[in-house]
Amino acid sequence: MGKRHLGAGLAVGALLAASLAVPAGADDGIRSGYSYMTPETKGMQDDDFQNPGMIWVDDGEKLWNTVDGKAGKACATCHKDAATSMKGVATVYPKYDPKIKKVKNIEWQVNNCRTERMQAKPWKYESGQLLAMTVYIRHQSRGMPMNVSVDGDAIPFFQAGEKFYNQRRGLLDMACKHCHADNAGKNARANLLSQGQTNGFPVYRLKWQKAGSTHRRFRGCNKQVRATPYKAGSDEYMNLELYVAWRGRGLPVETPAVRN
Amino acid sequence: MAKARVKVPKSVKKGEVFEVKTLISHKMETGQRKDKKTGKKIPRMIINKFVCTYNGKEVFTSDWHPAISANPYMAFFVKAGESGNLDFTWTDDKGKATKKSAKVTVTG
Numbered sequence: 001m002g003k004r005h006l007g008a009g010l011a012v013g014a015l016l017a018a019s020l021a022v023p024a025g026a027d028d029g030i031r032s033g034y035s036y037m038t039p040e041t042k043g044m045q046d047d048d049f050q051n052p053g054m055i056w057v058d059d060g061e062k063l064w065n066t067v068d069g070k071a072g073k074a075c076a077t078c079h080k081d082a083a084t085s086m087k088g089v090a091t092v093y094p095k096y097d098p099k100i101k102k103v104k105n106i107e108w109q110v111n112n113c114r115t116e117r118m119q120a121k122p123w124k125y126e127s128g129q130l131l132a133m134t135v136y137i138r139h140q141s142r143g144m145p146m147n148v149s150v151d152g153d154a155i156p157f158f159q160a161g162e163k164f165y166n167q168r169r170g171l172l173d174m175a176c177k178h179c180h181a182d183n184a185g186k187n188a189r190a191n192l193l194s195q196g197q198t199n200g201f202p203v204y205r206l207k208w209q210k211a212g213s214t215h216r217r218f219r220g221c222n223k224q225v226r227a228t229p230y231k232a233g234s235d236e237y238m239n240l241e242l243y244v245a246w247r248g249r250g251l252p253v254e255t256p257a258v259r260n
Numbered sequence: 261m262a263k264a265r266v267k268v269p270k271s272v273k274k275g276e277v278f279e280v281k282t283l284i285s286h287k288m289e290t291g292q293r294k295d296k297k298t299g300k301k302i303p304r305m306i307i308n309k310f311v312c313t314y315n316g317k318e319v320f321t322s323d324w325h326p327a328i329s330a331n332p333y334m335a336f337f338v339k340a341g342e343s344g345n346l347d348f349t350w351t352d353d354k355g356k357a358t359k360k361s362a363k364v365t366v367t368g
Binding site: 049052055058206209210 | 263265267281283285288331333
């Protein structure tokens with residue numbers, strides 16, 4: 001994975017967008033975290049009733065239609081039906097925003113809408129509301145291939161994310177790539193290492209017993225290599241989220257996925 | 261706050277055995293965890309009893325313990341008798357009950 005693949009990756013992304021029938025990521029050996037799960041966990045995700053992540057979808061739908069803030073608006077006031085207006089959104093986020101000259105993710109955009117347009121208080125990262133809203137928005141793109149833009153203005157942020165991904169850190173002196181690029185599919189003691197794809201996020205993680213965001217997962221990974229984690233919503237993690245989303249280009253959005 | 265969901269087939273044939281699926285959102289706090297900041301134990305708060313009645317008659321009941329995961333999913337089978345209501349009750353440690361009801365139509 002690297003610059004070598006950048007051009008080819010974009011072309012593949014465009015191809016996949018044109019044809020949904022292509023098996024996700026089959027060309028490059030890109031595998032969703034789903035394929036590493038046990039049959040029981042897969043079954044949980046496949047059955048919408050049994051999938052506990054659907055609780056957050058239901059909560060998100062309620063919040064979508066709830067008026068909040070001084071402007072007297074709900075998400076639905078401007079965006080109407082999420083099933084149409086939010087369709088495909090998950091496939092292109094995180095993306096570059098020329099206004100802030102940074103990369104933003106869905107959580108950031110939700111809070112920006114809340115403060116700027118609804119004049120409401122922003123939700124805390126990892127709070128029940130922000131998770132529910134993110135799950136709900138990403139859920140609208142379920143089955144669509146991930147296709148983030150990493151050209152133009154996004155290039156420096158993509159490169160920063162790539163650098164982070166390949167940079168050793170912590171007492172164990174390990175980079176993201178040591179587990180998720182070099183050794184994916186092998187066991188680290190009892191744990192089967194996945195490619196660390198984000199297409200199913202925010203996921204319902206059985207270990208957490210609740211839904212959690214990509215940034216929570218990043219923090220967990222950083223702690224496991226005994227590094228000091230960055231804050232959820234930090235620039236470092238935004239860039240990393242962009243890079244990791246690009247790594248999973250073409251994978252179908254699975255939100256809310258179930259992982260162990 | 262607990263929200264419950266149940267799924268039963270809309271209509272079944274008399275004598276048929278059908279599957280009932282239930283899922284309730286609940287933290288299922290085990291009582292073993294400690295608050296990271298204060299170091300004090302977080303008190304146990306779980307659903308300890310689940311009962312399903314079919315037209316008033318108990319058809320399924322189970323006692324739950326601290327090892328049950330959060331957001332418990334429970335599926336079981338019931339034999340169709342008469343048309344009527346399936347009533348579900350989840351009772352937590354404080355004695356608070358969450359109730360849900362589902363209609364089932366028996367044909368033939």
